[in-house]
Amino acid sequence: MEKINHRSADPASREMLVVAGRAGLETAWDRLESQQPQCGFGSLGICCRHCFMGPCRIDPFGGGAQEGICGATAETIVARNLLRNICSGAAAHSDHARDVVHALSLAAAGTSEAYRIRGPRKLRKLAEEYGVAHEGRGDGDVARDVARLLLAEFGRQEGVLVNTRRAPEQQQKNWAAQSAVPRGVDREVVTGMHATNMGGDNDAEHILMVAVRTALADGWGGSMIATDVSDVLFGEPHPLRSRVNLGVLKADEVNIVVHGHEPTLSDVIVAAARDPQLLSEARAQGAKGINLAGICCTANEILMRHGVPIAGNFLQQELAVMTGVVDVMLVDIQCVFPALARLQGCFHTKVISTSAKARFPGAVHIEFHEEQALEIAKKIVRAAIENFPRRDPAKINIPKQEEPLVAGFTTEVIFEMLGGRYRPSFRPLNDAIQTGRLRGVAGVVGCNNPKMTQDASHLAMVQELIRNDVLVVQTGCSAIACAKRSLLSPEAAAKSAGRGLDEICRAVGIPPVLHVGSCVDNSRILTACAEMVKEGGIGDSFDKLPVAGAAPEWMSEKAIAIGMYFVASGIFVVIGQSLPVQGSRRVVELLTNDFEKSFGATWAFEPDPIRAAHLMIDHIDRKRAEVGLPPPMYPVPYPAKTAEALAAAS
Amino acid sequence: MKRIVADPLKCLACRTCELACAVAHAESEDLVQALAAGARPRVSVEAAGQMAVPLQCRHCDDAPCVQVCPTAALSRACGQSPVLVDQGRCIGCEFCVQVCPFGVIHLAADRKVIVKCDLCVARLAQGLAPACVASCPVGALAFAEIQEDATRRRRQTAIRLAGGE
Numbered sequence: 028m029e030k031i032n033h034r035s036a037d038p039a040s041r042e043m044l045v046v047a048g049r050a051g052l053e054t055a056w057d058r059l060e061s062q063q064p065q066c067g068f069g070s071l072g073i074c075c076r077h078c079f080m081g082p083c084r085i086d087p088f089g090g091g092a093q094e095g096i097c098g099a100t101a102e103t104i105v106a107r108n109l110l111r112n113i114c115s116g117a118a119a120h121s122d123h124a125r126d127v128v129h130a131l132s133l134a135a136a137g138t139s140e141a142y143r144i145r146g147p148r149k150l151r152k153l154a155e156e157y158g159v160a161h162e163g164r165g166d167g168d169v170a171r172d173v174a175r176l177l178l179a180e181f182g183r184q185e186g187v188l189v190n191t192r193r194a195p196e197q198q199q200k201n202w203a204a205q206s207a208v209p210r211g212v213d214r215e216v217v218t219g220m221h222a223t224n225m226g227g228d229n230d231a232e233h234i235l236m237v238a239v240r241t242a243l244a245d246g247w248g249g250s251m252i253a254t255d256v257s258d259v260l261f262g263e264p265h266p267l268r269s270r271v272n273l274g275v276l277k278a279d280e281v282n283i284v285v286h287g288h289e290p291t292l293s294d295v296i297v298a299a300a301r302d303p304q305l306l307s308e309a310r311a312q313g314a315k316g317i318n319l320a321g322i323c324c325t326a327n328e329i330l331m332r333h334g335v336p337i338a339g340n341f342l343q344q345e346l347a348v349m350t351g352v353v354d355v356m357l358v359d360i361q362c363v364f365p366a367l368a369r370l371q372g373c374f375h376t377k378v379i380s381t382s383a384k385a386r387f388p389g390a391v392h393i394e395f396h397e398e399q400a401l402e403i404a405k406k407i408v409r410a411a412i413e414n415f416p417r418r419d420p421a422k423i424n425i426p427k428q429e430e431p432l433v434a435g436f437t438t439e440v441i442f443e444m445l446g447g448r449y450r451p452s453f454r455p456l457n458d459a460i461q462t463g464r465l466r467g468v469a470g471v472v473g474c475n476n477p478k479m480t481q482d483a484s485h486l487a488m489v490q491e492l493i494r495n496d497v498l499v500v501q502t503g504c505s506a507i508a509c510a511k512r513s514l515l516s517p518e519a520a521a522k523s524a525g526r527g528l529d530e531i532c533r534a535v536g537i538p539p540v541l542h543v544g545s546c547v548d549n550s551r552i553l554t555a556c557a558e559m560v561k562e563g564g565i566g567d568s569f570d571k572l573p574v575a576g577a578a579p580e581w582m583s584e585k586a587i588a589i590g591m592y593f594v595a596s597g598i599f600v601v602i603g604q605s606l607p608v609q610g611s612r613r614v615v616e617l618l619t620n621d622f623e624k625s626f627g628a629t630w631a632f633e634p635d636p637i638r639a640a641h642l643m644i645d646h647i648d649r650k651r652a653e654v655g656l657p658p659p660m661y662p663v664p665y666p667a668k669t670a671e672a673l674a675a676a677s
Numbered sequence: 678m679k680r681i682v683a684d685p686l687k688c689l690a691c692r693t694c695e696l697a698c699a700v701a702h703a704e705s706e707d708l709v710q711a712l713a714a715g716a717r718p719r720v721s722v723e724a725a726g727q728m729a730v731p732l733q734c735r736h737c738d739d740a741p742c743v744q745v746c747p748t749a750a751l752s753r754a755c756g757q758s759p760v761l762v763d764q765g766r767c768i769g770c771e772f773c774v775q776v777c778p779f780g781v782i783h784l785a786a787d788r789k790v791i792v793k794c795d796l797c798v799a800r801l802a803q804g805l806a807p808a809c810v811a812s813c814p815v816g817a818l819a820f821a822e823i824q825e826d827a828t829r830r831r832r833q834t835a836i837r838l839a840g841g842e
Contacts, residue, residue: 064812067696067708084692088699088717089786609709 035342035481037511039273039426043346046424052373054345055364059477071610072105078225087610099229105611106234107223109587112607113238113245114219116588119361120547121181121212121249122384123289127256128177130291130397134260135170141295141400144170145262149439153177153255157189170259177252183211190247193553195560197568198596201626202243205236207595209244212252216241231614232621239595239626246592251550257328261294264331264435264544266444266537271510273343274429275336276352280318281309283411284338284347286367287359288545290328292381292395292404293321296357297333299404309412317408322347323362324503324545331435331544339511340482340504341475341582348376351422355411359395360385362474362583375417379407432515434542436500438554444535453562455535460565460573463660464527466496467647468559470552470593472505473578473586476604482508484579484603484636489514491640493539496525496659497647500555503546505578514540526661549589552576553596566654570597570627573650575643579603579636590630594618597627599646601639605632678757679822681796681807683731687817690729692722697812698733701797715786719794720809731809731818734781734794736760742773742782742793750791759796767791 031044034056047054068074073085075095083095085104094100099107134142144150144166150173154161159172180188187208191199202208209215219241222228228237258264276282283300285293299305300317309317320338321329329335338347344364347353353376356367360382368378368389378390381403386392391410395403436444439451446452459465469492475481485508489499493514501509513519520532524539532539543551556569566572576593578586581602590600608614618630633639651658695718696708702719703711720733736759743751743760750766751773753759767790774782774791782793797807805811810818 064693064697064814066691066693066814068692071708071712087712088695090717605709609712 033480034477036483036486037272037343037428037481037508039339039428039511040343040346040481042426043273043343043349043424047346047349050349050373052349052370053366055342055366055477058366068610070607072108072607072614073101073610075099075104075107077107077223085610097226102231102611102613103229103234105608105614106231106238107228109606109608109614110219110234110238110241111223112584113241113588113591114216114223116583116585117212117241117245117249118216119585120245120253120588121216123361123547124212124249124253124256125178125181126289126291126397127253127260128174130400131170131256131260132174132178133397135167135174137167139398139400141298141404142260142397144259146259149255149258149263153259156192173259177256180248180252181212183214186210188212188244188248190251191243193251193557194247194596195557195568197570197627201597202240202595205239205625207236207240207243209240209248212244212248215244215248231611232617235614235617238591242588242591243595245588246550246553246596250547250589251553253547254544254550257290257547258437261290261328261332263439264437265440266433266435267334268431268433269330269334269336270429271337271339271432271507272428272430273339273347273350273426275318275320275338276347276350276425277315277318278352278423278425279314280316281312281314281411281415282318282320282353283355283357283408284320284322284353285325285329285357286322286344287363287382288324288361288547289359289382290325290545291397292357292359292400293325293329294332295400295404296407297329297335299401299408302405302408305405305408305412308409309415312412312415314412314415317412324547325359327434327503327506327542327545327548331542331548334434337507337510340507342477342481345370348374350425351375351418352425354414354418355379355407357381357407358385358387358390361585363387374422375414375419377410377414379410381407428511430511430513430516432510432513432542433517433538434506434510434515436537436541436543438551438558441555442558444537453558457559457562457564459527459531461656463651463657464496465498465531466525466527466644466659467573467575467651468498468500469574469643469647470500470502470549470576470598471509471579472502472546472549472576472589473581473602474504474583475508476580476582479580479603479634482511482580484634485509486512486514487636488577488579488640489540490523491637492643493519493524493528495640495644496527496661497644498528498531499540500543500552501540502542502544502548502552505580506540506542508580509540510542514538515542527659546585546589549593553592556596556598565656566650568597568627571650571654572598573647573654573656574598575646576600577602577639577643579639594622594628594630595626599628599631599643601631601633601642603632603634603636603639606630678736679820680735681733681810682819682821682823682826684817684819685725685728685730687815688722688729688731689815689817690722690724691814693812693814694718694720694731694809694818695722697808698794701800701808702795717786717792719781719792721781732779732781733809734760734796735779736794736796741776741778745772745776747772759798760793761795761798762791762793764790
């Protein structure tokens with residue numbers, strides 16, 4: 028039991044781990060064990076496989092080789108590897124964005140029954156920004172022109188990404204000074220791959236600036252386009268209630284769990300699951316209905332817009348199948364374990380892969396094409412219905428945990444929630460920060476990682492932040508982790524927030540922890556910060572705002588890209604395990620120190636979530652003082668603890 | 678006595694044993710912190726043509742290093758216990774380095790005293806295998822009784838010669 032408690036902080040996961048143990052089923056945690064010891068050269072970042080004179084690695088003890096065969100030093104190798112990670116992360120978000128824009132083109136043409144313009148307000152806003160005439164024109168017409176211009180952002184050969192103009196002047200200047208203003212989305216990924224090719228860029232500092240530019244092409248490019256266009260296509264989210272954790276799976280209904288990242292199919296599945304014909308087919312098979320639930324960010328996308336419940340986060344994907352009641356697990360791409368398909372040998376669950384970009388041997392592949400979206404969605408729902416009678420009652424274990432949550436917050440919603448529908452404004456938020464009722468804002472995002480107790484770091488960090496009157500915004504699996512502990516419900520304010528934050532939450536009726544969406548929706552945090560700057564009074568650029576970011580349990584290359592675009596945008600970011608850069612003191616120094624001069628922010632690595640939270644709070648307090656804001660309005664409910672004080676005490 | 682046995686057919690030259698050895702002999706259990714504190718491995722993976730062999734002190738029964746040490750810094754507690762170095766006594770004369778038939782004794786980073794494999798005596802006391810053995814991801818290292826191993830092979834040979842399986 029101790030071992031299981033160490034693996035996860037989530038009671039539902041723990042219950043399923045007992046089930047897995049009893050049945051002798053392997054999970055990511057077991058595979059982590061069998062991977063021990065993990066390669067130190069890899070974790071230090073000093074292994075190079077970019078050409079085949081190698082592989083090469085640097086002796087971290089100094090006695091052996093200090094250069095690769097080509098002469099690359101540890102700092103070159105470490106920096107190049109980080110750039111490649113960021114290329115992959117940025118590519119994932121941006122390729123997802125491309126598909127969403129493609130769906131927008133279909134909606135514009137009016138040829139798709141699955142896609143239509145559900146966020147006309149946002150469409151008009153984009154039209155303004157991208158210089159598309161929209162007065163007196165229909166949504167379809169405008170969408171066609173906007174989609175064409177957005178698609179051009181991916182292959183842009185001249186100029187810079189239009190969205191970078193959303194950033195404050197200071198950030199744009201910082202990027203320009205480092206030649207890090209992102210040009211085409213695809214171009215930055217290609218240039219990054221080119222620069223890291225054998226015999227390319229070997230100046231660590233310059234390589235990191237290329238990494239910054241690539242990451243910015245994600246944050247202000249790919250990710251931001253994905254968020255904007257998803258809002259246009261699937262509708263702008265508004266606060267709504269839903270439920271979370273494995274308890275949302277139903278014993279007497281057909282359960283379809285969507286897992287992965289792209290909303291283009293999952294959003295249509297929502298419609299298909301409500302189809303009267305399919306509902307009657309489900310009833311004919313003895314099911315009471317069709318229950319849709321999700322895992323990871325495709326879940327967050329349909330939670331934000333339709334209130335579809337969440338079955339769990341990243342480390343619960345295998346556990347969901349082990350409940351024995353998932354009739355179809357529909358996967359698209361990103362964060363999907365290859366191990367899932369093998370679980371089909373033990374459970375009736377049908378794993379259906381759908382992305383043309385990701386196949387899973389053993390899974391049924393029903394390839395998704397936006398052009399036939401609804402037809403394909405119905406086919407998948409029907410497969411689930413047909414699979415329902417094949418459940419093995421002896422293998423059913425549904426944990427009862429199911430918590431209420433509120434999601435659906437966006438930059439636009441903050442305008443309305445705080446300013447009112449008739450006078451939407453960021454003023455009240457800035458006022459709260461100016462008076463010190465609110466100390467600052469923190470983004471806590473990112474993955475689960477079996478190296479750390481599932482959810483434990485997210486929970487500890489977020490609770491510490493809100494206790495100190497820091498409003499927390501969340502995305503991805505981090506949001507799901509906190510939702511499972513009821514931190515995303517308005518009641519959490521009275522229970523866990525500091526007095527100042529509690530007052531604001533009560534006045535406005537919001538939770539102290541705001542779910543702003545999927546991992547591409549981290550771009551909402553950028554646009555929200557831009558609005559805070561525009562509203563004025565708390566700093567005229569990102570690096571002056573009392574804000575900070577964190578990814579305590581990160582594991583994905585996408586998280587590296589996200590962290591880098593936040594840091595390069597002037598926002599301090601602390602992550603749990605270190606980036607794979609410790610093999611080069613110079614690179615560590617650049618990221619955690621010298622970046623301050625270039626971008627007004629740095630990275631920090633701190634696996635202890637409380638210490639990490641204190642690094643964020645200290646940073647917020649420093650920023651408050653620098654801008655001349657008063658100290659927090661209410662004395663903190665405990666003597667101020669700094670990381671140093673904690674270290675001294677322990 | 679039990680010795681560390683390497684299987685060159687299995688070793689992939691990943692040098693994980695070197696990292697684990699350095700960390701096992703450092704204050705911190707964290708690789709990054711151990712490196713910062715100047716940790717050094719006592720095992721080294723050496724290339725042998727297409728093969729690689731992890732090498733560390735054999736803790737020889739009749740150890741030339743012990744015999745040659747002028748300050749008795751190198752010694753063993755009793756008959757078959759590991760050959761250990763008392764760094765307080767070591768004067769860094771490198772006689773032991775000179776006589777070691779396997780070349781597995783080196784000077785420390787500060788070049789004032791020698792460092793060598795201590796067979797992870799601290800880990801053995803806790804019932805753990807030496808760090809290099811425990812860390813090997815492919816099982817190329819074993820901590821085994823050489824005689825037992827020889828006995829096993831002798832029996833296998835006998836069976837093979839007798840034409841059995």
